[in-house]
Amino acid sequence: MYDEHYGLTGRPFQLTPDPKFWFETDTHRKAMAYLGYGLAQGEGFIVITGDIGAGKTTLVGHLMDTIDHQRLNAIKLVSTAIEAEDLLRIVxxxxxxxxxGLTKGELLPAIERGLHAVARTGKRTLLIVDEAQALPVSALEELRMLSNFQAGGHALLQIVLLGQPEFRDRLHGSERLEQLRQRVIAIHHLDPMEEDEVSDYLAHRLSVVGWTGNPDFADDAFAAFYAGSAGVPRRLNMLAGRVMLHAAIEDLTVIDAAVVKTVQRDLEGDLPMLATDTGKGAAASDGKLPPAAVATPVPRTDPMIEDRIAALEARVELQDKALRRVLTLLVDWVENDTDKPEYAPIRGVAAWHDAA
Structure with missing residues (x-):
């Protein structure tokens, strides 16, 4: 695979979110600022929304790595249309x-006792709910009820809600969520990255796995990467991973726009739903909840397709490791020594790595 061909220690563009690849684009920097502000308040709801693949899960992973676990008891849930009572049981x-054996009426007092038990250890509880757009209104109402629990005038529970853009729309427009809406103290929408952030993003992820400049990237490649992904991190990872594989198969030392466009055409032929829309959709707004806005919907990749691709990628990696073991045994049996191919000198964007 391309990681071995280019002497990398891992795959820099895997679809599975990994906090070690955290890269702070402008929109992610703002998201962390709003999370920091919200956590400092110690109460209410913090809402982060973004399109599929915008980096919400990676953001949470980075948050979990940076919070003080001596002061916060962080709980993370991934909702899949969980009904209210089931949500309470999970919490x-x-x-x-x-x-x-507890009835719904008994669950709330039991949860309150659990929150008090955590508070007695000197911690407060942070509940992070991913895929919040899948929650029914009844479940969201139960979360609001949980946010009421206090001790000594301080909230026992603070809640972070992560969701796709439709969750933001529900929050704006549902009269039943008015009370929850009034408890939102920070909100941010994750936009796609800007075109000028693409080169640093790619160089960062490659450097995490030991990239030394091979393959190098021509300047025109980054505009092609941006055009092919619309700046959405997961789409960019998918495209970059396929480009790296293509480059390894062709034994390329330089990746330019022509290479990226060739791979993009192949990728769209295999998965037509990945064809990008250059529009960025509705503009983000921060702080107080804005009035509902009408925006032109941007086509998004089917989440089931993306999850399936991620699962296939993980399976391919396992098979690849097994194949490598077999090949190693065969090589050891056939010959005593092998020579590694020589690589062309690095240039161009490789200077980014040297500067870093």
Whole structure:
């Protein structure tokens, strides 16, 4: 695979989110600022939205790596249309409260006791709910009820809601969510990265796995990467991974726009739903909830397709490792020594690595 061909220690463009590849684009920097502000308040809801592949899960992974776990008991849930009572049972379990046999009316006091138990250890509880757009209104209302629990005038629970843009629309427009909306103290929408951030993003992820400049990238490649991904991190990772594989197969030492466009055409032929829209959709706004806005919808990749691709990628990696072991045994049996191919000198964007 391309990582071995180019002497990398891992795959820099895997689809599975990994906090070690955290890269702070302008929009992610703002998101962390709003998260920091919200956490400092110690109460209410923090809402982060973004299109599929915008980096919400990676953002949470980075947050989990940076918060003070001596002061915060962080719980992360990924919602899949969980009904209200099931959501309460999951929260209770995460708080080390056995929900077995408890009625819905008994669950709330039990959860409150669990929150008080955490507070007695000197911590407060942070509940992070991913895919919040899948939650029914009844479940969101139960979360609002949980946010009411206090001790000594301080909230026992703070909640971060992560969701796709439609969750923001629901929050704006649903009368039933008015009380929850009033408790939102920070909100941010993750935009795609800007075109001038693409080169640094690619160089950063490559450097994490030991890239020394081979393959190099021509200046015109980055505009092609941006055009082919619309600046959405997951789409960019998918395209860059396929470009790296193509480059390894062709034994390329320089990747230019022509290479990227060739791979993009092949990728769109295999997965037509990945054809990009150059529009960026609705503009983001921060701070207070803005009035509902009408924006032209941007086509998004089917999340089931993306999850399937990520699962296939993980399976291919396992098969690749097994194949490497077999090949190693065969090579050892056939010959005593092998020579590694020589690589062309680095140039161009390789200077970014040297400067870093």
């Amino acid at each position: 209770a379990t995460e708080l080390k409260v056995d929900p077995a």
